[in-house]
Amino acid sequence: MRPINSIIQEVISEAPEVRTFLLDMNLDPAPGQYVMVWIRGVDEVPMSFSGPDTITVQSVGEATRALFQLGAGNSLGLRGPLGNGFILRGKKILLIGGGVGTAPLAYLGEQARSQGLEVASLLGFRSKDDLIFKSRFETLGDTYITTDDGSAGIHGRVAEGLKGLNLFEYDQIYICGPEMMMWDIISRTREHAGKTQACINRYFKCAAGICGSCCLDPGGLRVCVEGPVIMADRLLESEFGRYRRGPSGGKGLCKG
């Protein structure tokens, strides 16, 4: 499949470094799936869907900075939706998100509500100014917010918010956020790993399952096609939270 041409309809500023791009097409993605976004002349990078026709992006590097230069009327090349998304299970679910990782969870929560599931959310941000999608989550059900600096909600990391929750009440837990935040939660809630779906990130080059740049140790799971949503019990015994490979394939530290 060649990249599909898509015209940006609107750009919404969600937080200082976070913007939502409304596309002119509904690619019918499952929440947790991603799309390869080609910023012509710059690079092609994977992005998560925050809705059926939106992607929400944090500016972190050259490609996203170039994307932030684009506005309504500009075009992108799209390849997707790709990978395996979240699967809704049970009647009562908990969403645990960090930063821009809350984007696919807002989309998932809306699908869950439309199917009659009960939804609660635990969301962590650095500070009040970084808060995104607050009203979307509050519409879904109970919403607990943490901030690292205490400027909104519970003061502390996302794990602080776990203290008020009984995870046994939930049939399925969905998590997406910075790797060290996800690792912190998953490693503290090991007994729930079998019912926790995590949407993770690795360096994607081909996004077709053949180049091997995103393979996870020790099993060689190809995150771009077998993920990016992976059951947390598989992550507990993997490289996740310990190291990750960069563009050259060399091992480096996990950040965030």
Place this chain on the structure above:
Amino acid sequence: MPSLSVHVGGLDLRNPVLLAAGILGTTGASLCRAAEAGAGGVVTKSLGSVPRVGHPGPTIVHVECGLLNAMGLPNPSYRDFQDEIETAKKGGVPVIASIFGSSAEEFAQIARGLKADAFELNLSCPHAEKYGSELGRYPDLVETVTGAVKAASSVPVWVKLTPNTADILELGLAAQRGGADAVVAINTLKAMAIDIESGYPILGNRFGGLSGQAIKPVAVRSVYDLSSRLEIPVIGVGGISSWEDAVEMIMAGASCIQVGTALMKGYEVFEEITSGLSGYLERKSMTLEDLCGMAGRRS
């Protein structure tokens, strides 16, 4: 069941279906997974003397008849890859290190510093400046590089050839003169795709290499020509995705084959090809040896 084990280019292989270079070869775990899925041997991602991040994206484009890629030889350098090879060895099949350099000395330096069951010299990548086919299209350089690596290492040396030349046979003969234990044919065909909405070449590197179904007839012809003239074995690669393709390539003269682009269908492709090949040999009451080069004996 007929035996699929073969001795090719200095290596004993349990079956003749290998994982091609550049495919799922970035980590030891993914190489090991290919071995566990049934590959008779695995070739690593090409390794150079310094780390490279490769070209910007898009790095692949699906076209009607195959796949275009321009990864740009991303690799952490051979110094940072020995651990991955040790992990890959747990798969129980030979691990062949694909290596590249811009000179005979650079190739030899890597061969001296890296431990693997064999080396495959990447003299054929069509989209990396100063590397691959930029050396590999000159027969004298192919011979010099091959000779330098042979002198620097004690393991078998395979030379992967480029089809982007007037006469691939000249390159094969040069590799043989340099002392190669086998040649591998073919690497991708230089190619390009353009986005008609914007006029931009789609690949970040503008052009790249075409693999998959489209290049199989080119590979079959190349293997046929090479095997009819060389004394060293020819390893066939290019567009093989089924056991029928494998049979055809072996009939052309390939002593064993490599699979690359077809891995997009999943790791199951190894099992599909080996069991299909085995069934074919049984049905025809033939051995692999009977099959190899059969087309050249028909006249």
